[in-house]
Amino acid sequence: MKNTRDNDLSDRRSAAADAKAALLQSYRAAKEAAEPTRLARQEERMAVAVAREERRAERERLKLDEQKRTQxxxxxxxxxxxxxxxxxxxxxxxxxxxxxxxxxxxxALRKAARDLRYANRKARQK
Known part of the structure; x- marks a missing residue:
């Protein structure tokens, strides 16, 4: 038997569109199925980021305290x-x-002693 099916352009286009629609459908289904884990991962990342920021702020505070203490x-x-x-x-x-x-x-003491000697000498001379 001969394959009577024609593979015209319109057939190929509709097959491609159907495949594309099926691919999109499976992507949406996978995305919806992964939504709870995505949200959990996102919350976990946010918690890690907040903890990191708190640790950075604590390090900065300790650094400033040490700097003030040093100063x-x-x-x-x-x-x-x-x-x-x-x-x-x-x-x-x-x-x-x-x-x-x-x-x-x-x-002053030397002058006083000199003056006394001078006065004594004058007194002896008279």
Whole structure:
């Protein structure tokens, strides 16, 4: 028997359209069947993203706390160093002032002793 079926263009087009419709139908059915798992995966991804963001925020907060602590320690060390330097300068100035006053006192004592010797010598001469 001879195959009497013609494979005309219209037959091929309708067969292609039917195949395309069947493919679309199976895609929609698979999509509907996978919807609950897709939603679950999406919720899981959202939960992971939220947890990641919380961990990042916590790391950032800890980093800022550590930075503030470091800055406070550095400021404290600087204040201590400044106070020590100021105390050293004040001590040096006081020592210099004391030395100057001792030199002036010694000069005054020498002058008084010289004046006394001069007065005694004048008294002996008269």
């Amino acid at each position: 406070a320690a550095a400021a404290e060390r600087q204040a201590t160093a400044d106070a020590a330097a100021r105390a050293e300068v004040e001590a040096r100035e006081k020592a210099e002032t004391d030395r100057i006053s001792r030199v002036i006192e010694d000069a």
